[in-house]
Amino acid sequence: MPDPATLVWFKRDLRMTDHSPLAAAIGPVIPLYIAEPEMWAHPDAAGRQWAFVAESLNELRASLAALGAPLIVRTGEAVAVLDALRRAHPIAALRSHEETGLLWSWERDKRVAAWAARHGIPWTEQADSGVVRRLASRDGWAQRREALMRQPLIPAPKRLQGTGLAPGAIPTAAQLGLTPDPCPLRQTGGRTAGEEILTTFLHDRGEQFPTDMSSPVTGETGCSRLSPHLAWGTISPREAQQAAMARAAETRGQGTGWPKAMRSFVSRLAWRDHFTQKLEDFPRLDRDCLHSGMEGLRPRVPEGDTADRLAAFAEGRTGLPFVDACMRYAQATGWLNFRMRAMVQCVASYHLWLDHRDSGPVLARLWTDYAPGIHWAQSQMQSGTTGINQLRIYNPVKQGHDQDPTGAFTRRWVPELAHLEGRELQEPWRAASPPAGYPAPLVDPVAAAKEARSRVYAHRRGDAFREEAQRIAAKHGSRKGGRRGWAA
């Protein structure tokens, strides 16, 4: 009978450094990744995400193998996979990070907990971020998170004792039922790529981060671009934060932009946890409006012409050039800067009057860095369904002029408009001869925004609405006075 092993279950934490479950494993180890067809069948899942994960798994497998225990990959339902492993090798303990996911992952975890209890296998879950399970109150949350972020990093183990179990194949996207999803400029997965991105951001690219981040043109290199690595865990948030704080300290007093840029970056890492905490506390975030009074505000696909508007939005054919450029750019790269993500979500929800539960999956599938907690919290916030945020309705024409002042970005991604300049580029319907092959705008952006604002405010009236909004703010709102604009 072989010695019982510790099973370390990797999920969105595809690394060995700063990985407490792996560091805590004693005796033989089964490092396991389960490719769950149930997860990849969801409407928010896309081939580009799996491609990034598969690259990360390949590298993790090689790194773990070098220590003595290669990554075991199995495809299937979690309990079935775990039970097959238990029958192949005795398991003393199950260890993993806590995962904040959509309802299906909660249900899956309940089944895993029941399986573990049935077989007398203790399952220890540890936090991988500032998100707190069973949080009683947001009071003191930020301080608690900060204390966790300042704890020393956990080094990767020096050696691991394997079990001899067959490593198993990393499935292809098609084997997981994913449809082809070309993304020619997608970021590469794996720890090595993540470390390189972090290094170049901290030492070469990041000095103008606070200004570069607003535009997709400057943001492409001026933003950290760490998001897929944080989303799939090839880099830990604590590693990123501590490296940025060290860089801020090293550059202090030299008259450069680095310290401010690093502080700004660190605050974004805190937003990450702030928004993910909302999903932790409200796992129905992708299904229900945070404020129940906003239910029924917008029609659902396929009511009326919603299906056509959603298709035009997804294909980058709304007739609003900067919106279409951003959507086509995201299609090709798997990424978009924050402001433009907010703008495209806002245009879908306000101007095109689409329910965020219809547009949200379309956007989620564009992001290589899809992180349910951030995505659905932001999606609701930019759609006005939280009931607690001030409405921010971006004007896509103005954003085009502000964030793409030369027009080069819009012309590159909407080549139908390559011959237009200045005002006509962002409002081609005003051109003397409207461009052939490019659609007329689905809506007048100014009139549509006005109409949307009055419809939303009509829903936000009355004492009952206000009382629920107060309860939501108390449960989910940031405790940073005066900063509610971003953090509520």
Ligand SMILES: Cc1cc2nc3c(=O)[nH]c(=O)nc-3n(C[C@H](O)[C@H](O)[C@H](O)COP(=O)(O)OP(=O)(O)OC[C@H]3O[C@@H](n4cnc5c(N)ncnc54)[C@H](O)[C@@H]3O)c2cc1C
């Ligand atoms: C509708 C919508 C959907 C979004 N969906 C996702 C998503 O699925 N995954 C995702 O990682 N980000 C999402 N974001 C947040 C943000 O746009 C991205 O994190 C950012 O653009 C990623 O690029 P970066 O790594 O260069 O970010 P940087 O600007 O360099 O920021 C560093 C990190 O901080 C975190 N961060 C930055 N901005 C935010 C924010 N506003 N809220 C929460 N965390 C933030 C991310 O982890 C990011 O990688 C979404 C935003 C909106 C408006």
